[in-house]
Amino acid sequence: QVQLVESGGGAxxxxxxxxxxxxxxxxxxxxxxxxxxRQAPGKEREFVASISWRGGSTYYADFVKGRFTIxxxxxxxxxxxxxxxxxxxxTAVYYCAADPDRSSIYTPTYRYWGQGTQVTVSS
Numbered sequence: 623q624v625q626l627v628e629s630g631g632g633a634x635x636x637x638x639x640x641x642x643x644x645x646x647x648x649x650x651x652x653x654x655x656x657x658x659x660r661q662a663p664g665k666e667r668e669f670v671a672s673i674s675w676r677g678g679s680t681y682y683a684d685f686v687k688g689r690f691t692i693x694x695x696x697x698x699x700x701x702x703x704x705x706x707x708x709x710x711x712x713t714a715v716y717y718c719a720a721d722p723d724r725s726s727i728y729t730p731t732y733r734y735w736g737q738g739t740q741v742t743v744s745s
Contacts, residue, residue, distance in 0.1 A: 624648035631739030644718030655725035660714035669727035
């Protein structure tokens with residue numbers, strides 16, 4: 623059974639850091655493009671970051687460049703999102719996504735999704 627399970631979310635203050643993890647089971651992420659998206663209350667789900675099969679290529683939304691870092695450990699079948707300098711506008715549910723064929727900023731691209739982890743940033 624394919625699963626993506628996010629963890630590491632929580633409630634923090636502005637300027638703090640969090641590290642999200644996405645643990646995969648039922649498939650090997652080494653052959654998948656991986657990405658993080660987020661969805662704030664009342665808003666559409668939006669792209670945050672993506673990473674290629676071996677981690678050699680990463681792509682970020684403009685609003686997280688310089689603050690967030692996506693990485694992967696294929697041996698652990700896990701993808702990470704290091705979030706530094708958190709702002710109240712980063713408050714959202716963060717989702718992990720995977721696709722074997724391509725990387726994209728669009729949600730329909732991705733075949734597998736996790737259930738999300740809540741990140742709340744207070745000022």
